[in-house]
Amino acid sequence: MNQEEKIKQFIENIYSNSQYNFNDSRYPEVTLTYAQTLDGFISGKPNTPPLLISGKESMLMTHCLRNKNEAIMIGIGTVLNDNPQLNVRQLTGFNNGGNVHNPQPVILDSKLRFPLDCKLLKNYREYKSKIEQKVEGYEKLTEIKPPIIFVNENQYDKTKAEILINYNVEINILKNDNNNNNNNNNNGSSLDITKVLSILKSKYNIHSVMVEGGAQVIRTFLVNASLIQHIIITIGPFFIGNGVKAVGDTIEKSELSETSESLPRLENTQSFTLGQDIIIIGQPVLSS
Numbered sequence: 001m002n003q004e005e006k007i008k009q010f011i012e013n014i015y016s017n018s019q020y021n022f023n024d025s026r027y028p029e030v031t032l033t034y035a036q037t038l039d040g041f042i043s044g045k046p047n048t049p050p051l052l053i054s055g056k057e058s059m060l061m062t063h064c065l066r067n068k069n070e071a072i073m074i075g076i077g078t079v080l081n082d083n084p085q086l087n088v089r090q091l092t093g094f095n096n097g098g099n100v101h102n103p104q105p106v107i108l109d110s111k112l113r114f115p116l117d118c119k120l121l122k123n124y125r126e127y128k129s130k131i132e133q134k135v136e137g138y139e140k141l142t143e144i145k146p147p148i149i150f151v152n153e154n155q156y157d158k159t160k161a162e163i164l165i166n167y168n169v170e171i172n173i174l175k176n177d178n179n180n181n182n183n184n185n186n187n188g189s190s191l192d193i194t195k196v197l198s199i200l201k202s203k204y205n206i207h208s209v210m211v212e213g214g215a216q217v218i219r220t221f222l223v224n225a226s227l228i229q230h231i232i233i234t235i236g237p238f239f240i241g242n243g244v245k246a247v248g249d250t251i252e253k254s255e256l257s258e259t260s261e262s263l264p265r266l267e268n269t270q271s272f273t274l275g276q277d278i279i280i281i282g283q284p285v286l287s288s
């Protein structure tokens with residue numbers, strides 16, 4: 001077995017040992033995963049170029065996780081800062097007829113700041129055009145899905161939404177409920193994450209979601225930890241001194257949701273090194 005096959009096998013085991021039962025839940029199976037430095041940062045200061053924390057082996061693990069999960073969720077802050085692709089391009093068989101799949105991108109974007117020239121849209125449009133024109137090798141391309149975006153009612157530009165809908169982007173409009181439990185210091189523009197997850201399950205039949213960040217989204221899930229089934233953290237073996245902290249400086253008790261009265265601890269933990277990085281895996285549990 002090569003390294004990619006070993007990582008895929010390892011990831012299979014994580015999910016096959018999971019207690020999660022899709023039929024019993026209103027939500028998809030959620031994996032919160034991100035990479036941080038030894039001093040707890042997930043990126044450099046805001047508006048600086050994306051910080052590569054994962055080494056090549058743990059990045060391969062991230063691509064295997066993307067391949068395993070049906071959807072990948074990020075916040076608009078990450079789209080704007082990193083312009084990510086969120087595909088599985090490091091896996092064998094990518095765009096070559098292999099048995100790999102790109103996850104469905106899901107973006108939390110209350111005010112619809114989604115840039116029309118971002119890679120997520122550009123890659124999708126290029127893929128679609130190649131399929132429609134049947135360019136050579138088109139049958140072997142790995143499918144790219146247009147993003148699903150969640151916005152807050154009354155906070156988004158309807159004209160921009162129309163443009164995106166014409167590009168096959170799905171826009172889901174949520175009622176802005178300031179009493180939701182997603183406190184994350186973003187001035188009342190936070191989407192109700194339980195609604196987002198239940199729509200992903202009921203409307204799109206999505207079974208599994210990998211939540212990749214950024215900081216505000218990680219925080220939202222940690223204060224609603226009953227929604228998470230797995231946490232997988234890559235620790236890069238270096239310090240950077242400052243930047244964006246994975247969970248911010250402090251989380252107040254008042255931020256915790258009704259269903260998650262504490263921040264989680266991990267059970268069934270596993271840790272190992274991948275290249276020079278340390279991987280920590282566990283299932284979050286809440287103390288009562």
Ligand SMILES: NC(=O)C1=CN([C@@H]2O[C@H](COP(=O)(O)OP(=O)(O)OC[C@H]3O[C@@H](n4cnc5c(N)ncnc54)[C@H](O)[C@@H]3O)[C@@H](O)[C@H]2O)C=CC1
Nearest residue numbers: 034035042043075076077078190191213214215216217220
């Ligand atoms: N090292 C890693 O694994 C990763 C690092 N990052 C880094 O994270 C940084 C971006 O983080 P942030 O600025 O915090 O942006 P973010 O990606 O967490 O997006 C936050 C935005 O999402 C929207 N949003 C709507 N509903 C929300 C909800 N319920 N909870 C949270 N956000 C909601 C709001 O507009 C909010 O401003 C970037 O620098 C990026 O490089 C991002 C992903 C992974």
Ligand SMILES: Nc1nc(O)c(N)c(N[C@@H]2O[C@H](COP(=O)(O)O)[C@@H](O)[C@H]2O)n1
Nearest residue numbers: 035051052053054062082084085086087
């Ligand atoms: N696993 C991981 N390790 C790092 O060091 C990272 N900086 C990230 N960032 C996440 O990956 C996205 C970029 O994805 P593409 O390479 O463009 O497909 C970035 O936006 C973060 O979500 N992840």
